[in-house]
Amino acid sequence: MRNVQATLADQLPGRIVATSNEYPSHHRIARHKHRRSQLLYAAHGIMVVGTETGRWIVPPERAAWVPSGMAHDVHVLAQISTRSIYIEPEVSAALPRDCRVIGVSPLMRQLLLETLDLPLQSESGSGSRPDLIYSLIVHEIERAPVLPLDIPFPADPRLTKRCRAYLAHPSPHDSIDDWCADLAMSRRTFTRRFRAETGTSFAQWCRQAAIFAALPRLAAGEAITALALDLGYESASAFTTMFKRLIGMPPSRYLAVSNPMREVAVPMRGTMRGLDG
Known part of the structure; x- marks a missing residue:
């Protein structure tokens, strides 16, 4: 279905509902939640999905999974075409819960x-083509691989506040000792707590945060070399290596995707604008 707000x-009937939307670059969808779980697929374009516990980059041809009842927001970094599948939790116990x-x-x-032109599932019988497509x-x-494209936030409110501030303005001059001093923690306590609550080291978290911060700046046309040095990387090649590892494409490819005028856009069968995710 097209042009259906979240x-x-x-309110639509059926255990599974499919919608499709297009959003311009820099579009923001305010925090909200759904009764059903949501699969949010980026046919092309790039977005960031945020919750209270972290942020997730969704590159082209990847998808975010948001469990039912989880409040989330969406920031479109590059003009995007999406498909959303809303699934009632009781459809399958094997669906992810995070x-x-x-x-x-x-x-x-x-x-x-x-799914773009499929009728509502409730309008098609069991074993029909729409029913089989939704079931597949x-x-x-259920079997899809999880991709390491997240920036987790700690449970500790003080740590989370510090992480959010760094994510907004990453600095190569910030050190673990600076964070320990700000939070009145010993280095040992901070290191242990940070890894326990984020699942990663402080240094790795900062590198990934820098990549997150780089995405809108790259889309705005900043030079890769200058941006890499500004974020604390020793060279453009070091930045490119980390960028490709996290995003799945080099910065040059990201630039092409984030500016549709630089490459032929993926043809779409319909347009939907101004909708909630």
Whole structure:
């Protein structure tokens, strides 16, 4: 279905509902939640999904999974075309229970594109083509690989506040000792707590945070070399290596994706604008 706002999607009948939207660069969708779980697929373009516990980058041809009832917001970094699948929790106990970015198989990608003009599931009988497509999508979500495209936030409110401030303005001059002094923690306590609550080291977290901060600056046209040095990388090649490892493409490819005028846009069968995710 096209041009369906999130609040209205919750009211649509059926255990599974599919919608499709397009958003311009820099569009923001305020924090909200759905009764159903949501698969938010980026056919092309790049977005960031945020919750109280972290942020997730969703590159082209990847998808974010948001469990039912989880409040989240969306920041579109580059003009994006999405497909959303809303699934009642009781459809499958094997569906993920945490927010994540997942890989999208060629089969699931084609199934998601096919949902654009499907009728509501409640309007098609069991065993019908729409019912089979939705069932296959659910199976593909269950087996989809989790991609390491998240910036987790600690549970400790003081640590979370410090992390959010760094993510907004990452600095190569910040050190672990600076954070320890700000938070009145010993280095040992800080290191142990940070890893326990984020699942990663302080240094690795800062490197990933810098990449997150770089995305809108790259899309705005900043030079890769200058940006890399500003974020504390020794060279553009070191920045490119980390960028590709996290995003799945080099900065040059990201620049092409974030500016549709630099490459041929993916043809779409319909346009939907100004909708909630």
